[in-house]
Amino acid sequence: MSIEVKFFASLREHVGMAQCSLSSAEIKNVSDVWQAAVTDFVMPENTLVAINMEYVANTQPVEDGDEVAFFPPVTGG
Amino acid sequence: MTVEIRKTSFDAFDELRCYQQDTLKAAGKYGATSIFIGSMRDFNEGDNVQSMTLEYYPGMTEQYLEKISADAVKRWGLLDSLIIHRVGTVKPDDAIVLVAVWSAHRAAAFEASRHLMEELKSRAPFWKKETGSDGDRWIEKNSPG
Numbered sequence: 001m002s003i004e005v006k007f008f009a010s011l012r013e014h015v016g017m018a019q020c021s022l023s024s025a026e027i028k029n030v031s032d033v034w035q036a037a038v039t040d041f042v043m044p045e046n047t048l049v050a051i052n053m054e055y056v057a058n059t060q061p062v063e064d065g066d067e068v069a070f071f072p073p074v075t076g077g
Numbered sequence: 078m079t080v081e082i083r084k085t086s087f088d089a090f091d092e093l094r095c096y097q098q099d100t101l102k103a104a105g106k107y108g109a110t111s112i113f114i115g116s117m118r119d120f121n122e123g124d125n126v127q128s129m130t131l132e133y134y135p136g137m138t139e140q141y142l143e144k145i146s147a148d149a150v151k152r153w154g155l156l157d158s159l160i161i162h163r164v165g166t167v168k169p170d171d172a173i174v175l176v177a178v179w180s181a182h183r184a185a186a187f188e189a190s191r192h193l194m195e196e197l198k199s200r201a202p203f204w205k206k207e208t209g210s211d212g213d214r215w216i217e218k219n220s221p222g
Contacts (some may be wrong), residue, residue, distance in 0.1 A: 006134075008132060008202070009204035009206075024177065048202075053137035053141075054137075064108025071134070071204070073219075074203055075218065076133070076198060076201050077173065077194060077197050
């Protein structure tokens with residue numbers, strides 16, 4: 001299982017990286033992706049998640065080759 | 078239906094005039110144009126703000142704006158729609174967002190432009206970081222419409 005992970009805005013600064021690549025057979029869902037990528041912080045409750053640029057719940061299963069993005073509440077406009 | 082992310086400043090009224098002249102293929106068909114322009118204030122939550130940096134998620138942001146535009150065109154039978162949104166560093170009075178819709182009658186135009194702005198503010202992946210006299214801070218949430 002190979003996953004590309006991205007972080008945006010305040011969450012990127014919080015975890016200290018903009019992106020990373022994961023490769024692990026243990027990763028089944030979004031929550032596993034966070035735990036594998038960010039070992040020293042719990043995912044904030046208000047975190048939004050997208051897989052392949054579509055919003056998903058943080059229980060959503062992931063598949064090989066997915067791009068998983070984590071970001072804080074949006075503030076555009 | 079047009080969606081653009083802009084990395085440099087734009088004049089919303091120039092954009093509208095050019096779009097109507099060069100792109101909108103609805104002359105004589107529309108009876109209503111509704112526009113919303115969001116621009117930068119020099120204050121927020123009681124503090125002065127000198128500049129603001131807007132970040133986005135390249136690919137997802139455009140895709141999301143295209144989806145809500147297509148949904149609005151279908152739902153309200155719009156003749157066309159235009160969304161332009163700034164990213165990068167903006168100064169007070171700079172335009173941040175322009176939403177325009179064209180329809181046969183006013184109810185659809187009013188409702189669709191309001192709907193597009195609320196969808197954009199609540200779900201489109203953009204984030205603002207303000208710079209003031211005390212340094213930088215992320216805006217944590219948008220104010221209710």
